[in-house]
Amino acid sequence: MAAISVHQFAPCITCHAWSPDKSMVAFCPNNNEVHIYKLFEDKWEKVHTLQKHDQIISGIDWSTRTNRIVTASQDRNSYVWNLEGSEWVPTLVILRLNRAALCVQWSPKENKFAVGSGAKTVCVCYYEQENNWWVSKLIRKRHDSSVTSVSWHPNNILLATTSTDGKCRVFSTLIKGVDSKESNGSTSSYSKFGELIIQLDLSLSWAFGVKWSPSGNTLAYVGHNSMIYFVDDVGPSPLAQNVACRDLPLRDVLFVSERMVIGVGFDCTPMVFAADDRGIWSFVRYLGEKKETSSGSKYGSQFSEAFGKFYGQSKHGMNNDSVESSKIRGGVHENCINCIMPLGECGTLIRRFSTSGLDGRVVIWDLEGQQDLLDYM
Amino acid sequence: MAGAEGFVEADNAEAIMIRIEHKTRKIESLLKQYKPVEALRTALEGTHAMTRDERCKSAHWIVVHRALMAIKDVDGMLSSLDSEYYDILMKYLYKGLSTGDRPTCEQCLRIHEKLTERAGFGCILRYLADTLNTV
Numbered sequence: 001m002a003a004i005s006v007h008q009f010a011p012c013i014t015c016h017a018w019s020p021d022k023s024m025v026a027f028c029p030n031n032n033e034v035h036i037y038k039l040f041e042d043k044w045e046k047v048h049t050l051q052k053h054d055q056i057i058s059g060i061d062w063s064t065r066t067n068r069i070v071t072a073s074q075d076r077n078s079y080v081w082n083l084e085g086s087e088w089v090p091t092l093v094i095l096r097l098n099r100a101a102l103c104v105q106w107s108p109k110e111n112k113f114a115v116g117s118g119a120k121t122v123c124v125c126y127y128e129q130e131n132n133w134w135v136s137k138l139i140r141k142r143h144d145s146s147v148t149s150v151s152w153h154p155n156n157i158l159l160a161t162t163s164t165d166g167k168c169r170v171f172s173t174l175i176k177g178v179d180s181k182e183s184n185g186s187t188s189s190y191s192k193f194g195e196l197i198i199q200l201d202l203s204l205s206w207a208f209g210v211k212w213s214p215s216g217n218t219l220a221y222v223g224h225n226s227m228i229y230f231v232d233d234v235g236p237s238p239l240a241q242n243v244a245c246r247d248l249p250l251r252d253v254l255f256v257s258e259r260m261v262i263g264v265g266f267d268c269t270p271m272v273f274a275a276d277d278r279g280i281w282s283f284v285r286y287l288g289e290k291k292e293t294s295s296g297s298k299y300g301s302q303f304s305e306a307f308g309k310f311y312g313q314s315k316h317g318m319n320n321d322s323v324e325s326s327k328i329r330g331g332v333h334e335n336c337i338n339c340i341m342p343l344g345e346c347g348t349l350i351r352r353f354s355t356s357g358l359d360g361r362v363v364i365w366d367l368e369g370q371q372d373l374l375d376y377m
Numbered sequence: 378m379a380g381a382e383g384f385v386e387a388d389n390a391e392a393i394m395i396r397i398e399h400k401t402r403k404i405e406s407l408l409k410q411y412k413p414v415e416a417l418r419t420a421l422e423g424t425h426a427m428t429r430d431e432r433c434k435s436a437h438w439i440v441v442h443r444a445l446m447a448i449k450d451v452d453g454m455l456s457s458l459d460s461e462y463y464d465i466l467m468k469y470l471y472k473g474l475s476t477g478d479r480p481t482c483e484q485c486l487r488i489h490e491k492l493t494e495r496a497g498f499g500c501i502l503r504y505l506a507d508t509l510n511t512v
Contacts (some may be wrong), residue, residue, distance in 0.1 A: 051393070080499070178493075204507045204510075205507075223503065223506070224502075224506055225506030226498070226500075226502040226506075244499055244503070245496035245497075245499045246496070246498075247497045247498040248380055248499070310486070311486060311490050375473055
């Protein structure tokens with residue numbers, strides 16, 4: 001069984017993040033607070049409550065080297081929390097947004113973070129030493145609708161965003177004084193902050209959950225039309241692949257290796273996608289069970305009722321298979337999974353990851369026992 | 378499915394109408410040979426070149442409808458139909474369901490049930506989400 005631990009923290013969780021040593025988890029229980037729980041032997045206990053936001057917190061990220069938490073909320077603000085002694089002290093970041101902040105992520109070097117918002121803008125924030133505060137630079141143009149997800153390229157400069165206008169875009173976030181310290185020859189090729197490097201128009205509906213592969217060569221993002229898109233060689237001539245999902249749409253993805261992606265969403269069970277030797281991506285299997293279930297048992301009791309009514313109109317009767325088990329596939333999560341975070345790393349391979357969802361559960365998964373999948377990695 | 382290609386001008390529409398006429402003849406002959414699955418496949422082919430022109434859409438629908446109503450063995454049909462046709466078939470099924478005509482709706486409902494079993498909810502989702510390439 002790939003799920004090694006399940007814990008019900010709250011009725012509903014919007015997002016979660018792990019501490020650097022993975023002993024503590026921070027999440028928002030669908031209100032304006034962040035709860036931090038620590039695992040003491042076998043029990044989870046609440047150790048901190050971060051209260052500063054006025055509305056639901058839509059994104060949390062916890063930096064691994066600098067141990068800072070950044071939160072983004074529907075109250076249009078973002079706070080950076082620093083641990084001083086045993087207290088988390090918030091610092092307000094003035095994002096200059098007039099709509100909710102929807103997602104946030106620390107950059108790989110943790111000197112910047114990006115916030116996507118419903119104001120069709122992306123805020124890239126960096127720390128100004130002289131004034132001792134976080135400054136926000138806005139990428140105002142280009143997006144036609146809410147920015148649902150942001151992801152940093154390993155080079156700390158390129159930022160990929162997805163939006164409800166269906167497009168995935170990659171921007172340069174080169175900031176003088178923050179990025180140009182490194183005498184890296186390649187930074188000169190990204191000329192300006194906010195420059196659009198590439199725009200991918202593959203999805204016909206909302207796009208979510210963009211992530212870069214560990215090397216930064218491949219992008220993956222999902223569309224609300226039950227598709228997942230893989231783009232190789234992101235640049236002037238990208239290679240895009242559309243993979244259709246069998247069932248309900250995904251919400252977030254995670255690269256566990258260069259050639260394997262875990263997708264999570266409304267099916268309540270993680271889905272594994274992998275690329276073969278030719279680089280062609282396809283769906284491998286669900287993580288909740290070893291093989292595909294027969295078509296009958298996948299309908300939960302609610303579905304079977306609805307389908308029964310629908311097909312009952314036809315004189316030729318109902319599909320009897322659909323009244324079978326009422327268990328939703330997998331059974332670990334009972335509602336949409338909307339957040340997936342990496343947990344254990346060995347080099348660039350991620351063996352463990354965690355998922356949280358609208359059912360308020362945080363589930364830890366381990367790929368160690370999944371031999372067929374390990375062959376892909 | 379590329380949305381941009383959907384914009385067709387008047388002359389292109391004429392070309393599409395001619396192609397549809399050819400298809401109709403081919404489908405009639407296939408049906409006479411009791412090959413309803415090939416007929417459906419022929420009908421569904423080429424509708425990928427989506428058009429905004431209402432006449433073309435109606436003509437396409439008439440052709441597909443003819444092939445759909447001729448299907449007796451739904452399971453057999455779905456087994457031999459390539460999965461690339463599932464999404465477009467789903468769109469036409471919903472078009473059929475929207476006509477309200479009793480025999481059409483019954484047939485479409487019958488096929489819908491089996492197609493959903495085969496293709497999954499994703500197929501329905503892709504129909505719902507695609508507001509650009511409508512049939």
